[in-house]
Amino acid sequence: MTKSLRSPIQLKNLREQLIRNSQSGKSTISVCGGTGCQGCGCESVYTKFVSEIDRQGIADKVELKLTGCHGLCECGTLVTIHPQKIFYIRVNPQDVPEILTETILKDVVIDRLLYPDPISGQTVLHEYDVPFYKKQRRLIFGSNGLLDPTSIEDYIAIGGYCALSKALSEMKPEQIIEEVKESGLRGRGGGGFPTGKKWESCRNAPTSNGTRYVICNADEGDPGAYMDRSLLEGNPHSVLEGMIIGAYAIGSGSGYVYVRHEYPLAVKNLDIALTQAREYGLLGNNILGSGFDFDVMIARGGGAFVCGESTALMASLEGKIGEPRQKHIHTVIKGLYNKPSNLNNVETWANVPLIINKGAGWYADIGTAGSKGTKIFSLVGKIKNTGLVEVPMGITLREIIYDIGGGMLNGKKFKAVQTGGPSGGCIPESLIDLPVDFDELTRVGSMMGSGGMIVMDESTCMVDMAKYFVDFLIEESCGKCLPCREGLDRMKDILAGITQGNGTDGDIELLQELGEVIHDTSLCALGETAANPVLSTIQYFRDEYEQHIRNRHCPAGVCKALITYTIDPETCTGCGVCVKNCPEKSVSGEKKKPHVINQDTCIKCGLCRENCKFDAVIVV
Amino acid sequence: MVTISIDGIRTVVPEGTTVLEAARDLGIAIPSLCHNPGLSPYGACRVCIVEVKKGERSTIEASCTLPASDGLVVITNSERVRKNRKVLIELLVSSCPTSKTLQDLAANYGVNRIRFAIKDKNCILCGLCVRYCKEQMQSGGIGFVGRGTSRKVATAFGVTPQECRNCGGCEWICPVCERACTAANLTNGLCGGCQNLMHVETCELCVHCSESVNARGHRVY
Numbered sequence: 001m002t003k004s005l006r007s008p009i010q011l012k013n014l015r016e017q018l019i020r021n022s023q024s025g026k027s028t029i030s031v032c033g034g035t036g037c038q039g040c041g042c043e044s045v046y047t048k049f050v051s052e053i054d055r056q057g058i059a060d061k062v063e064l065k066l067t068g069c070h071g072l073c074e075c076g077t078l079v080t081i082h083p084q085k086i087f088y089i090r091v092n093p094q095d096v097p098e099i100l101t102e103t104i105l106k107d108v109v110i111d112r113l114l115y116p117d118p119i120s121g122q123t124v125l126h127e128y129d130v131p132f133y134k135k136q137r138r139l140i141f142g143s144n145g146l147l148d149p150t151s152i153e154d155y156i157a158i159g160g161y162c163a164l165s166k167a168l169s170e171m172k173p174e175q176i177i178e179e180v181k182e183s184g185l186r187g188r189g190g191g192g193f194p195t196g197k198k199w200e201s202c203r204n205a206p207t208s209n210g211t212r213y214v215i216c217n218a219d220e221g222d223p224g225a226y227m228d229r230s231l232l233e234g235n236p237h238s239v240l241e242g243m244i245i246g247a248y249a250i251g252s253g254s255g256y257v258y259v260r261h262e263y264p265l266a267v268k269n270l271d272i273a274l275t276q277a278r279e280y281g282l283l284g285n286n287i288l289g290s291g292f293d294f295d296v297m298i299a300r301g302g303g304a305f306v307c308g309e310s311t312a313l314m315a316s317l318e319g320k321i322g323e324p325r326q327k328h329i330h331t332v333i334k335g336l337y338n339k340p341s342n343l344n345n346v347e348t349w350a351n352v353p354l355i356i357n358k359g360a361g362w363y364a365d366i367g368t369a370g371s372k373g374t375k376i377f378s379l380v381g382k383i384k385n386t387g388l389v390e391v392p393m394g395i396t397l398r399e400i401i402y403d404i405g406g407g408m409l410n411g412k413k414f415k416a417v418q419t420g421g422p423s424g425g426c427i428p429e430s431l432i433d434l435p436v437d438f439d440e441l442t443r444v445g446s447m448m449g450s451g452g453m454i455v456m457d458e459s460t461c462m463v464d465m466a467k468y469f470v471d472f473l474i475e476e477s478c479g480k481c482l483p484c485r486e487g488l489d490r491m492k493d494i495l496a497g498i499t500q501g502n503g504t505d506g507d508i509e510l511l512q513e514l515g516e517v518i519h520d521t522s523l524c525a526l527g528e529t530a531a532n533p534v535l536s537t538i539q540y541f542r543d544e545y546e547q548h549i550r551n552r553h554c555p556a557g558v559c560k561a562l563i564t565y566t567i568d569p570e571t572c573t574g575c576g577v578c579v580k581n582c583p584e585k586s587v588s589g590e591k592k593k594p595h596v597i598n599q600d601t602c603i604k605c606g607l608c609r610e611n612c613k614f615d616a617v618i619v620v
Numbered sequence: 621m622v623t624i625s626i627d628g629i630r631t632v633v634p635e636g637t638t639v640l641e642a643a644r645d646l647g648i649a650i651p652s653l654c655h656n657p658g659l660s661p662y663g664a665c666r667v668c669i670v671e672v673k674k675g676e677r678s679t680i681e682a683s684c685t686l687p688a689s690d691g692l693v694v695i696t697n698s699e700r701v702r703k704n705r706k707v708l709i710e711l712l713v714s715s716c717p718t719s720k721t722l723q724d725l726a727a728n729y730g731v732n733r734i735r736f737a738i739k740d741k742n743c744i745l746c747g748l749c750v751r752y753c754k755e756q757m758q759s760g761g762i763g764f765v766g767r768g769t770s771r772k773v774a775t776a777f778g779v780t781p782q783e784c785r786n787c788g789g790c791e792w793i794c795p796v797c798e799r800a801c802t803a804a805n806l807t808n809g810l811c812g813g814c815q816n817l818m819h820v821e822t823c824e825l826c827v828h829c830s831e832s833v834n835a836r837g838h839r840v841y
Contacts, residue, residue, distance in 0.1 A: 478768065482664065482666050485745070520704050523682070
């Protein structure tokens with residue numbers, strides 16, 4: 001029997017049948033198979049579950065799923081048991097037999113695997129009660145934990161492809177564009193361009209043979225950001241559904257997903273999703289009997305950061321060097337193979353089915369005046385709960401960092417948060433009550449970017465941090481235009497001079513001048529925003545730069561040329577741990593008497609300080 | 621035909637004309653390095669920047685790739701353009717001080733100090749040779765290799781390819797090879813030997829010690 005669905009009714013019937021099959025009273029165990037949990041060893045937990053279910057012979061009582069990312073990567077491996085929604089954290093393979101015998105068979109909750117609330121100390125039973133999830137609004141990410149990304153049936157059962165069937169059978173392309181415009185959805189890749197407007201321009205762009213392309217930008221490359229990856233890995237069908245709806249609205253017959261080759265699981269899951277969608281007649285000719293033809297191909301990127309820029313991405317798709325061109329003629333008019341091309345980010349596409357299903361009005365109610373809906377951030381850095389968070393636009397940084405993120409690690413003081421990836425800016429503590437949306441972030445000198453959020457504490461040196469991002473961008477600049485290639489290189493020289501104690505008066509002004517020139521004159525958006533980390537740190541942490549230049553002092557104790565490690569004779573107990581750990585044998589002293597560091601041979605690696613139990617090693 | 625305004629002069633040009641071409645038709649001088657009328661626009665050196673007015677705001681664009689469109693208001697020599705261009709020329713000279721073309725450019729546009737580290741790469745990656753080889757000679761023997769600061773013009777795998785007909789066009793069109801600066805020694809990257817035509821800005825204390833400004837020994841700011 002062919003699986004191909006030929007009408008919306010057939011899709012509806014299939015869904016009802018799938019739901020009936022799943023209501024068989026079985027418990028479902030969802031093991032998180034996201035990137036973070038894979039790092040924690042979720043594969044071995046999953047295989048243990050498989051073998052243990054087999055050994056105990058309870059395959060008829062329980063269903064096992066390896067799902068996409070659940071978000072709280074800090075506490076991996078995460079396991080959720082449905083329908084009770086019991087939420088276990090840090091599950092190891094040795095916990096598996098107990099989960100099956102106790103929780104599944106006897107309905108007894110294992111207390112030690114539950115999430116302990118850091119404030120009250122009480123354990124939390126359900127996922128939705130965990131403070132990390134409480135303030136989130138997981139519209140797009142929420143279904144990740146419910147479905148097996150390699151199963152289209154799972155996606156259809158939770159209402160997947162409902163929006164597509166509605167769009168194809170009940171809506172005209174213009175109506176869809178109008179709906180997306182009204183919803184206020186803005187591009188999630190960083191630019192924040194209104195999606196509906198983009199679609200409309202692409203639809204209205206003249207093309208000789210009717211060819212138009214839709215492209216999904218999954219070339220995510222910011223340090224510390226992995227939301228597009230997790231979305232493609234965990235719920236590829238939602239992105240695909242968005243793309244098909246978009247293609248129908250724009251009038252496109254073929255699409256591409258440009259995804260990094262470094263994301264093998266995303267490529268694999270997407271490939272499976274495409275095959276399944278074709279089998280079910282959701283891609284290909286005459287989708288759901290509507291007469292609309294569309295298919296998607298995967299193009300794997302070679303890992304150049306600049307290929308996330310639209311013109312560079314399209315050049316790369318055409319098989320040319322991934323280099324941007326001047327965008328006086330937009331890609332919606334002349335893009336891939338000189339045809340109108342509509343490029344949207346993974347997350348933008350995933351938003352589309354929601355808007356079609358629930359309506360523009362519902363969507364526009366979420367968020368702020370200029371930015372609607374939710375945004376996924378990858379919350380990383382010196383914070384307790386690192387992971388992926390999906391929050392409504394307009395939430396304050398404080399809520400994200402303290403309520404969702406659980407505050408700073410090791411009781412240190414919050415210093416700044418870097419948003420928008422390497423081209424974003426640093427936001428200081430004084431602006432922590434800033435509502436997060438496209439316009440507010442731009443106003444304070446940063447940007448939304450694709451949604452990276454790196455939290456820094458007092459032990460981060462802002463000059464060193466700016467140097468790190470400039471280094472990254474030098475590495476990733478294509479080198480085509482002068483200001484980005486040479487300007488950033490000289491910027492790094494000046495920053496390196498400052499961190500090495502060779503800064504001079506006027507360096508800050510020169511950095512600012514150079515930064516403005518790079519911003520004004522660069523060819524593409526990478527160059528235009530490349531100076532942001534430097535300019536924003538100068539704006540908010542100028543005194544730190546001045547301390548480096550005038551006093552040859554690094555307040556955070558990071559820049560090696562400007563610091564010395566010494567041992568406080570008052571607090572040193574003479575335990576000798578520092579002597580054992582010093583790779584250069586620079587520490588000496590008698591047992592139980594204060595030790596001394598030989599400054600001539602010390603390489604300032606910081607191992608003595610890290611290992612001292614009495615905080616006797618101090619940095620000056 | 622489209623009507624644009626350049627430095628307050630209204631001009632009508634055919635569609636597809638770039639702002640650089642339109643300005644030069646009017647006799648307005650805009651410096652350029654990577655532009656050549658016989659080759660496709662590239663927009664890499666950014667020296668040909670102009671200011672484009674958009675209501676209250678304005679942006680800086682490279683005129684060699686900016687197509688003239690109706691109602692475009694362009695200023696070719698504003699304060700902002702000059703300021704940006706001087707830094708760009710500083711960057712150019714600092715990455716290739718041995719080119720007479722660049723030294724002349726620096727002298728003509730009043731660049732009399734280089735505040736950046738000199739890293740002589742003997743190439744400004746303007747891409748003229750690459751485009752000449754591909755577009756005029758239909759050869760494609762040379763191209764860009766590498767990314768960012770390690771980008772360079774080279775042949776594939778460092779071997780002279782069959783496509784190369786030894787026409788010498790790449791050398792002929794190169795602003796560095798063909799017109800090398802022959803100054804015996806450069807003062808902080810600057811020569812200033814040949815073309816000091818325009819007045820340069822000097823320090824407040826300047827007593828015009830040398831009217832024909834020579835960067836050598838003339839400490840400004």
